[in-house]
Amino acid sequence: MSTFDIQDVKRTVAMAATAMTVLEQELNAADAKLGDGDTGGMLARVIGALDNASLPDGGDVGAGFSAYAKAAAMATGSSLGTLLATALMTFARETKGRAEVPVAELGDLLAKARDAMMARGGANLGDKTILDALDAVAKAISGIDSAQEARSKAVAASGEALDQFRQKPNKVGRARMFADATIGMDDPGMLAFARLCAAVAGPGAQ
Amino acid sequence: MSTFDIQDVKRTVAMAATAMTVLEQELNAADAKLGDGDTGGMLARVIGALDNASLPDGGDVGAGFSAYAKAAAMATGSSLGTLLATALMTFARETKGRAEVPVAELGDLLAKARDAMMARGGANLGDKTILDALDAVAKAISGIDSAQEARSKAVAASGEALDQFRQKPNKVGRARMFADATIGMDDPGMLAFARLCAAVAGPGAQ
Amino acid sequence: MKKLMNAPGDFVDQALDGLTLANPSLVRDGESGRVIRRAEGIRKGKVGIASGGGSGHLPLFTGYVGRGLLDTCSIGNVFEGPNVGSCMDAIRLADGGRGVLRLYGNYGGDRMNFDMAGEMLEDEIRTTTVLGNDDIASAPPEESAKRRGVAGIIYAYKIAGANAETGADLDEVTAIAAKAVASTRTIGVSLSPCQVPGSAKPTFEIADDEIEMGMGIHGEPGIWRNKLRPADEIADEMVQRLLAEAPGNAGSEVSVLVNGLGATPLEELFILYRRVAEKLGESGLRIVQPLVGNYVTSMEMAGASISLCFLDDEMKGLLAAPAECPFWRV
Amino acid sequence: MKKLMNAPGDFVDQALDGLTLANPSLVRDGESGRVIRRAEGIRKGKVGIASGGGSGHLPLFTGYVGRGLLDTCSIGNVFEGPNVGSCMDAIRLADGGRGVLRLYGNYGGDRMNFDMAGEMLEDEIRTTTVLGNDDIASAPPEESAKRRGVAGIIYAYKIAGANAETGADLDEVTAIAAKAVASTRTIGVSLSPCQVPGSAKPTFEIADDEIEMGMGIHGEPGIWRNKLRPADEIADEMVQRLLAEAPGNAGSEVSVLVNGLGATPLEELFILYRRVAEKLGESGLRIVQPLVGNYVTSMEMAGASISLCFLDDEMKGLLAAPAECPFWRV
Numbered sequence A, B: 001m002s003t004f005d006i007q008d009v010k011r012t013v014a015m016a017a018t019a020m021t022v023l024e025q026e027l028n029a030a031d032a033k034l035g036d037g038d039t040g041g042m043l044a045r046v047i048g049a050l051d052n053a054s055l056p057d058g059g060d061v062g063a064g065f066s067a068y069a070k071a072a073a074m075a076t077g078s079s080l081g082t083l084l085a086t087a088l089m090t091f092a093r094e095t096k097g098r099a100e101v102p103v104a105e106l107g108d109l110l111a112k113a114r115d116a117m118m119a120r121g122g123a124n125l126g127d128k129t130i131l132d133a134l135d136a137v138a139k140a141i142s143g144i145d146s147a148q149e150a151r152s153k154a155v156a157a158s159g160e161a162l163d164q165f166r167q168k169p170n171k172v173g174r175a176r177m178f179a180d181a182t183i184g185m186d187d188p189g190m191l192a193f194a195r196l197c198a199a200v201a202g203p204g205a206q
Numbered sequence C, D: 001m002k003k004l005m006n007a008p009g010d011f012v013d014q015a016l017d018g019l020t021l022a023n024p025s026l027v028r029d030g031e032s033g034r035v036i037r038r039a040e041g042i043r044k045g046k047v048g049i050a051s052g053g054g055s056g057h058l059p060l061f062t063g064y065v066g067r068g069l070l071d072t073c074s075i076g077n078v079f080e081g082p083n084v085g086s087c088m089d090a091i092r093l094a095d096g097g098r099g100v101l102r103l104y105g106n107y108g109g110d111r112m113n114f115d116m117a118g119e120m121l122e123d124e125i126r127t128t129t130v131l132g133n134d135d136i137a138s139a140p141p142e143e144s145a146k147r148r149g150v151a152g153i154i155y156a157y158k159i160a161g162a163n164a165e166t167g168a169d170l171d172e173v174t175a176i177a178a179k180a181v182a183s184t185r186t187i188g189v190s191l192s193p194c195q196v197p198g199s200a201k202p203t204f205e206i207a208d209d210e211i212e213m214g215m216g217i218h219g220e221p222g223i224w225r226n227k228l229r230p231a232d233e234i235a236d237e238m239v240q241r242l243l244a245e246a247p248g249n250a251g252s253e254v255s256v257l258v259n260g261l262g263a264t265p266l267e268e269l270f271i272l273y274r275r276v277a278e279k280l281g282e283s284g285l286r287i288v289q290p291l292v293g294n295y296v297t298s299m300e301m302a303g304a305s306i307s308l309c310f311l312d313d314e315m316k317g318l319l320a321a322p323a324e325c326p327f328w329r330v
Ligand SMILES: Nc1ncnc2c1ncn2[C@@H]1O[C@H](COP(=O)(O)OP(=O)(O)O)[C@@H](O)[C@H]1O
Pocket: A031, A035, A036, A037, A038, A039, A042, A077, A078, A079, A080, A081, A083, A117, A121, A122, A123, A128, A129, A130, A131, A172, A173, A174, A187, A188, A189, A190, C079, C080, C081, C108, C109
């Protein structure tokens, strides 16, 4: 049974932070088409804050996620950033007191985060938000024990979600009013999630 | 002895008004380099107002100029417009009660206008303003009896003044502070005067 | 787009420093320094009003802290909601023992953070919520609860703020704020975009001769984009759209806000106002306390919004009550 | 450059209509309708203060008509002086029997027209003249009388206006206005141009990454043009240039105006102000009644100016005296 610990999480955060330097303007541009053009700048700053957060001693994965959740919540009040903090808080609760977490549990963790984000933000699956990409990944990696396999499934599933939703209208967030005009465009939150999945999976996965 | 009457003046004003439609943006651009970019727009409006002014009956040249002076003064408070009104007021005073004015007197009239404009605006000859072009024309046509000859001399003299002053610094108006930076540029007021001389002289003169 | 700033990451904090330095009636407070409160603090026994939102809209939001207006305001980064800690601080600092109204614009991030803050403080402080949703271009009438909050929120600030100063209780203040929001309609028109500090590009692109009707204050897409038209035509369309959505119970008195988005000269706002006043007059409406100026901006965006606040006697009296903040005095 | 206007020829009159419609304390008057005066008229026995200038600078000039400020203001077309008739009307309407101070900026057209107006009325009304010439970038110190008047003129309005309200006579009001002008220094920085309505082009061109230090409020050329720098560096240079020209008798108290030229967000003005305040403090100066906002604009020009008014006790008192116009209230 393969597992991950808080150092694995930390490495993943570092990879995401590095990736954001490349993704920042692409995500801003995607958001500018529908919203206020700040998704990339916000995520770069928030993930940078996570990367700089100091983790508590002891290797408790839950305590580590809790520190990340607080860092995210301090760094922004944007929709996506707040939802990210909500997800991190969920992870913290679920992994509290554990030094290692089975990879096979990751899908469940994402599903719980998705539900918490739905409760917080009021959006539904199908609304073309980050939730749809998250949901796809949660399902795709549910129960998978190999980290390698989970990574490549996550990349594939988030990419597919992006493709599937591109031709659908956005139903929440700033793009609400003229939902039809959003057909053909990527949702910036989904796009961010897919791009980051690919970035943290590393060149091996795809 | 050739003379002009108020109908001749009226025709000249009409020609100037027509010319301004072409000159407007060129003069704005010249003014934008040194000042606030409005010489052309202002002159187009003011000369348009002269063109629309109704002249008193009776053919008194002085009364006609007086009506023009009032129309100009109503239409603007810009430097150049106010100086134009001052010149028209001078013409009015000098030609009061006369139905015809000898062409040979034109040079003197311009010289008197020049002096009134100097008194009103406080500039001196050599400062690279409209005054220098006016002065050159006043001298060039002084005493000349033929309207045809006066026209071509005016065109030549105002053009030469423009050429002569181009390499000198502006000393009044908005271009004061960095007079050296105005070297190589035409003063918008001089340029306006030269262009209008050419326009009202008609294709015959040059 | 050129900005007079230092680093993008300093933009908000340095602007807040300048705001409070220049206006001693405003003080920075809160754990992240992202709350503006009245210098004199909350008066015991008064219902508090806490607002909040993203930066980039001055005088909104922080500028409306003052007597007869807001008690506190949490403020986020440019176009990002205030973080949850600042929302908690804003609520706490507005608490004079009689509860706190959370009064802010209907945006996802703002809502989530104020909701969380309220939940976290629910054992300590009673809070209520009213969301500004005056932008008629952001959702159809049957989904008006989904509409975004834009310039018209300042009417709710003023009316609820005046009510709170009278000693009204939380339910009363909440009800009048809700009534003010329900009585206010706004539509905007944009001529040129703004740019988030640190972003490589403006929030949108628009041709040199085009305008966009109905655009949001963050550059959210509007209703149509087309060639620039004469100001009177633009004003006519905006007024007509606003009047078509007048509340069912609207009386004959209305306050008007012709608001500049940031880069539009006052001269142009007055040209618009002139026509708006004419058209409202023709519709049998009487204008009360008109406002023309930059009240809610989008940094260097060019354009304007028009807000109508349909008044009854109660709201009219509260709108006219004394109030004082650095950007609005009655 | 897109403008919310109808025809260029209507721009000024329609803006004045809107201004007076929205602000009942201001009334259009004069033969050409190009005078703004206080609605209540001049108080008999008070010295009158008449100003005037070109349009395109709102709130300047017409916006500063009000109690403790101007009595009347003549107003020209965009960037053109007021015509002589309006100057005469402004002087006449400001006449309460004790003479009228003509207080306006040092521009050729304005000067010629106010001079003529004064000459034409010289048998009826005693007038004096004080010219705003605060722009240190427009001529070297030894030719300070040639300098243009820019944003700092509002200090002269306020100080002379307050003095006139006390019942001071024309010579006193004139002297204090002259002292206010002599105590005020301004420098501006421009980031982008404006465009005269009807003109095919902006008043100047400037690269996307350039600024021009010392530019005038009509786009008159400045001292240098170079790459955009951090706000703090810009503020430092401006403050240093202003302090280098502090009046010989300057005390330790100074009022500061950080003024937006039209399209610059308030956030940026506060970022500048923060640094200006810091630098003035380091120089041992105490800031009194700071002003940050759009007080004197150039339509849609982006940029800012900084004005320092070095105060003695007399001017300080007058600056603090009550005053009220639609754009400034003390
Ligand atoms: N209520 C919501 N539920 C789920 N996802 C949301 C919600 N609101 C926004 N999002 C996601 O966040 C993205 C926008 O993020 P961002 O630009 O950072 O936020 P903001 O709208 O506050 O500027 C959207 O593309 C969408 O995927």
